[in-house]
Amino acid sequence: MDMDFVAEKGLVLLGCGKMGSAMLQGWLSDGLPPSSVWVIDPNPSDWLKNTGVQINADNLPAAPGIVLIAVKPQMMGEALPSLKKMGNGVTLFISVAAGTPISAFEAALGSESPIIRAMPNTPAAVGRGITSIIGNVHASSAQLDLAEALLRAVGQVVRLESEDQMDAVTGVSGSGPAYVFHMIECMAKAGEAEGLSPELAMQLAQATVAGAGALAEAAEETPSELRVNVTSPNGTTQAGLEVLMDEENGLPDLIRRTVGAAANRSRELRNG
Ligand SMILES: NC(=O)C1=CN([C@@H]2O[C@H](COP(=O)(O)OP(=O)(O)OC[C@H]3O[C@@H](n4cnc5c(N)ncnc54)[C@H](OP(=O)(O)O)[C@@H]3O)[C@@H](O)[C@H]2O)C=CC1
Ligand SMILES: O=C(O)[C@@H]1CCC=N1
Structure with missing residues (x-):
């Protein structure tokens, strides 16, 4: 069939x-x-x-x-x-x-x-x-x-x-595209705040997320290794990641709570 x-x-x-x-x-x-x-x-x-x-x-x-x-x-x-x-x-x-x-x-x-x-x-x-x-x-x-x-x-x-x-699954991949689209929105807004035009900031943000996603799928390296490849010691990425990877206020906890909330909503929907 x-x-x-x-x-x-x-x-x-x-x-x-x-x-x-x-x-x-x-x-x-x-x-x-x-x-x-x-x-x-x-x-x-x-x-x-x-x-x-x-x-x-x-x-x-x-x-x-x-x-x-x-x-x-x-x-x-x-x-x-x-x-x-x-x-x-x-x-x-x-x-x-x-x-x-x-x-x-x-x-x-x-x-x-x-x-x-x-x-x-x-x-x-x-x-x-x-x-x-x-x-x-x-x-x-x-x-x-x-x-x-x-x-x-x-x-x-x-x-x-x-x-x-x-x-x-729903919390990760069903709802997940929305998290990534929001990441694009946030990166573009941050680019604007750093002085770029809205159009250029959005182009950079979209292409960066699309390119990083394609590379993560195609490369032999793990996403962690790919991250390290971008991060020059004491360079710009390290400065940015110190904020993003902060244990208390960074992305790991935020994403854990985001996926958890979506999964919990899926459990609630089971009961109508
Ligand atoms: N959007 C997403 O990214 C994902 C959605 N889903 C699931 O897909 C399903 C649809 O979601 P989504 O497409 O976002 O929602 P939408 O509201 O965009 O689509 C649902 C469609 O069903 C129509 N509809 C309402 N009542 C009836 C009926 N009695 N008979 C036939 N059609 C009807 C709606 O018309 P009207 O607008 O006029 O009410 C609408 O066009 C949901 O169950 C959701 O959980 C799963 C994975 C991802
Ligand atoms: O938001 C929702 O409920 C649907 C299911 C997964 C993505 N969209």
Whole structure:
């Protein structure tokens, strides 16, 4: 089973906001035909309307290959009943919702339904996402392979050992792009404060984060070694890192609390 299966059997996307659009953008760029995609969303964006996919159409396939659920966890109770008629044991359901456990989908879609819980991130829009997945007992290894093939089209895929890992995963990679975007904003603002124009400061900050990320992935050295390579003894980087790496007020504690707060919110969302 692979992307051809998805193109042949059809993909239904329930909710096409920021995350659904990011993934759909990646799949369409990867060659998934728009005619194979049905989107259910009350307020389709202009971008979506121009993709050629079928939006809020009456001719939904009775047994699509995949239904991807990308509505907010708070909308789940209202949105899931529209999918119940597809809970036929054949269609594979993939949810990207933070917090909502597999058991909630089993309750709404039928306890025999194959369900995969996934946590992607928005760099999927440019094929650079990372998605962690775990299936329920009815998701066969072929269906996990199918989900992995679909999600690999928009970045890396990791298989989890336990659904419990999903809260921490959400805190690190699901929400993580927002932390990095904020880092870019902060670096650009700091550059402005040091006298650069807003445009130049933003260009420097964006390229530095993108370049450092690419190097961290491509290099044989660990991120710690790469950091040391930038840091000349008693030079400029050392002066900066003494502030950033401060044990009490520096980034390590701040990031620990940031990821912890996101993971805790994911745990709270589990209870509705
Ligand atoms: N954004 C991200 O980076 C990530 C998000 N996620 C998960 O993805 C899911 C979607 O998040 P995100 O894309 O950010 O949220 P958005 O609000 O951008 O998207 C949700 C979409 O679902 C639509 N919608 C609301 N009710 C229904 C319904 N009954 N049937 C069909 N569609 C409906 C919304 O329409 P309207 O706006 O009109 O209400 C909206 O377009 C969440 O569960 C989130 O946890 C996971 C990983 C990363
Ligand atoms: O903020 C959220 O709840 C979602 C889940 C991960 C990223 N965005």
